[in-house]
Amino acid sequence: MPDAKFAKPWHGIPREEIEWHPSVDDDACIGCGTCVTGCSRKVYRFDFARKKAVVADPLNCMVACMTCANTCPTNAISFPPVRTILDLADRVEVHHAVEDELLERRDELAVTADLLHEDHIVEMVVQDIAQIGSGTRLLTLSPRRERDEMCQFVPGQYIEVWVPGASWMSRAYSIANAPRLDGSIEVQIRKVDGGRLSAWAFGAVAVGDVVAARGPLGSFTMRSPEGRPVIFVARGTGFAPIKALLEQQVELFPEREMVLFWGATSSDDFYELDHLAELAGAAAELSVTLVARRYTPGFSAPSEVVTELGRVSDAVASSGLDLAGFDAYVAGPRLTVVDCVAALGGLGIDPSRVFVDSYGA
Ligand code: SF4
Numbered sequence: 210m211p212d213a214k215f216a217k218p219w220h221g222i223p224r225e226e227i228e229w230h231p232s233v234d235d236d237a238c239i240g241c242g243t244c245v246t247g248c249s250r251k252v253y254r255f256d257f258a259r260k261k262a263v264v265a266d267p268l269n270c271m272v273a274c275m276t277c278a279n280t281c282p283t284n285a286i287s288f289p290p291v292r293t294i295l296d297l298a299d300r301v302e303v304h305h306a307v308e309d310e311l312l313e314r315r316d317e318l319a320v321t322a323d324l325l326h327e328d329h330i331v332e333m334v335v336q337d338i339a340q341i342g343s344g345t346r347l348l349t350l351s352p353r354r355e356r357d358e359m360c361q362f363v364p365g366q367y368i369e370v371w372v373p374g375a376s377w378m379s380r381a382y383s384i385a386n387a388p389r390l391d392g393s394i395e396v397q398i399r400k401v402d403g404g405r406l407s408a409w410a411f412g413a414v415a416v417g418d419v420v421a422a423r424g425p426l427g428s429f430t431m432r433s434p435e436g437r438p439v440i441f442v443a444r445g446t447g448f449a450p451i452k453a454l455l456e457q458q459v460e461l462f463p464e465r466e467m468v469l470f471w472g473a474t475s476s477d478d479f480y481e482l483d484h485l486a487e488l489a490g491a492a493a494e495l496s497v498t499l500v501a502r503r504y505t506p507g508f509s510a511p512s513e514v515v516t517e518l519g520r521v522s523d524a525v526a527s528s529g530l531d532l533a534g535f536d537a538y539v540a541g542p543r544l545t546v547v548d549c550v551a552a553l554g555g556l557g558i559d560p561s562r563v564f565v566d567s568y569g570a
């Protein structure tokens with residue numbers, strides 16, 4: 210019988226709906242007993258007659274734990290793919306359940322009382338709201354006061370944003386532009402069904418709203434020495450940091466050899482294509498390919514830009530490029546990033562020269 214204190218819901222999801230428990234390969238098990246005595250949740254019992262470990266209460270197993278598999282001397286224990294857990298962790302309701310519990314237990318769990326470092330919080334004013342396709346909004350935010358450090362970010366970095374009056378925590382967004390004289394920044398906000406900041410950004414948000422922000426943060430910044438060719442690959446809101454890096458490089462090193470693949474579900478999701486054409490015009494060695502799963506009738510791309518139909522990782526893989534000597538910067542949903550990194554590897558790139566920035570599916 211499962212023990213109620215172990216087989217309880219996992220961040221709001223009933224335990225019995227989660228397929229996560231060990232399986233023992235009888236032939237490989239040598240009956241050392243390590244897993245049986247080592248698991249404090251009594252998932253196992255021991256078959257003394259056969260000298261084998263037996264999974265007796267699988268629901269007692271802690272979701273995502275694999276300790277027993279790691280300590281089995283014969284690798285006799287297996288688990289479902291880790292992807293099982295990553296897919297669950299990507300669910301909005303799981304994110305909210307974790308967030309609510311953190312806030313509820315803040316006094317107990319906070320490292321220090323002054324975690325927010327008030328001097329790094331700045332106020333930003335919503336200056337413009339633009340819709341990109343059906344699922345993304347581009348907000349332009351301006352610092353309320355000139356001194357604000359947000360203007361001194363390095364392209365590729367991100368900020369955290371709090372909606373005024375919200376009782377939940379901040380959300381992180383990449384800055385989608387290189388630094389500007391007026392200090393304004395763009396952030397792309399993806400529509401997430403049931404998402405908390407998303408509900409504000411696609412609902413009550415208005416020009417003039419003031420949000421709190423912390424940053425700049427993150428290290429997905431340019432690491433390539435001058436003269437080294439670079440390939441950028443982006444999908445979804447992963448285009449934000451890539452666009453910032455690209456703007457920076459066109460401004461600083463317009464002669465650098467650069468390749469951009471920008472993937473999207475629909476051609477409606479591409480934006481600022483005239484700006485992209487300007488960048489391509491300013492950098493002779495920059496080639497730009499847009500890759501969409503579908504193209505809306507009437508869509509037309511600037512002449513400086515090539516279009517392809519399909520998945521961005523496939524477009525990279527079939528590009529025929531020789532990427533030996535290139536650096537790569539890849540940003541987008543986690544699974545797309547995995548596929549793109551594999552595609553880049555097939556084109557001869559040094560894996561240690563691939564830099565990634567990914568988010569949940
Ligand atoms: S740790 Fe491995 S070998 Fe030892 S009892 Fe468990 S399954 Fe068998």
Ligand code: SF4
Pocket residue numbers: 230231247248249250252253269270271274275276277278
């Ligand atoms: S994974 Fe962890 S909780 Fe599950 S059976 Fe193994 S040791 Fe116990």
